[in-house]
Amino acid sequence: MANAEIIDSKIIITLPVEKVTAGLKMELEEYLNNLPITVIPVKKLSQAQNGLIHVLLKEFGEQLGYTLLEIKELMKEQFAIATDRLDFSTAKCDMQTANEFIAFIIEQALEMGVNLYILGKHDTRYKHILEIDNITQRYVIACLRKRTCCICGKVHDEYNTVDLEHWKTVASSTGTYENDDGLQNPFLTLCREHHNEKHNIGIESFKNRYYIEGVWLNPQLVYELLDIYPKHFALFRKRLKEGYYDGLTRREKK
Ligand SMILES: [Zn+2]
Ligand SMILES: [Zn+2]
Structure with missing residues (x-):
């Protein structure tokens, strides 16, 4: 190139x-x-995105004991390698790339067990993060994989239960748990406290309060979540045994 x-x-x-x-x-x-020149203008990342990148990196770095410069170099390098953008620079990237970089930082933090609730829920920047394209979805999917509450960041362990939650009622989508293939209802992860809250206030108010909602899964994602949520996706498990879902990338048998 x-x-x-x-x-x-x-x-x-x-x-x-x-x-x-x-x-x-x-x-x-x-x-x-002798060739004509074509210029493709793309929107440069916004001031808000740039600010957000630095807030996220600073908090992330602090929790790992890195300075802002160190964590920035590290994340930029990893992002460049992961996405094959070897000339990646936050100073001159476009909006789409900036959003991907923000999502990447959030996913890396989750992956390393750093609680993402960096910004308080009443901080307007928090709302801003979750309004960026795809960030909520990618964040909720990362929480589903890690089995952490997507509202408070609690981890599922001997002290706290974090469950897979059907965004809409099971009754209104698949009817019963036996009929649940994971594809008829959006999902998210909630601890007991936030689960109760969701049911008390209802999904519309919950969404307006936290800017988070369930995400739709595809067969590959359901497949990857089977071991993490052993009591869920009964119909998917049955169909999987019967040879449905051809195109899945299978994991190694343990
Ligand atoms: Zn919670
Ligand atoms: Zn529920």
């Missing part, structure tokens, strides 16, 4: 080639000078 920059009123194109031969530079310049 070529890289273009403007230096001293000239467009400088750096092009990796197999072999730099005599005359190649001139040949390429002659060729490229």
Whole structure:
């Protein structure tokens, strides 16, 4: 892939080639000078996104004992490798990439057991995070995988129960738990306290209070969650045995 920059009123194109031969530079310049130029403007990341990236990185770093600069370098490098964007820079990336980087930081934090409730629920930046495209979904899916409450970050262990929660009532979607293939109702994870709260105030108020709602799963995700939620997805388990769901990436047998 070529890289273009403007230096001293000239467009400088750096092009990796197999072999730099005599005359190649001139040949390429002659060729490229005759091509029309297409410019694709993309929206640069916003001030708010940039601020958010730094708030998240700072809090994340503090919990791991890294300075902001150290954690920033580390996350940028990991993101660049994971997404094959080797020239990734927060200073000049576009909005879409910035959102992906924010989601990436959040997922890494969860993966490392760092509680994401970095911002208080009444902090307006918190709302802002969850309103960014796909972040809520990716966050809830990461919580489903980790079995942590997506509201308070509690982990499922001997002290706390964190359960898979059907966003809408089972009665209104599959009817019964035996008929549940995981594909008819959005899901999220809740501790007992937040589970009670959801039922007390109802899903509309719950959504308005926390900016979080259930996410729709696909067969691959249901499959990956089977071991984590042994009492759920009865119909999916049955169908899986019967040979449904062809395209799944199977895990190794333990
Ligand atoms: Zn909770
Ligand atoms: Zn419930």
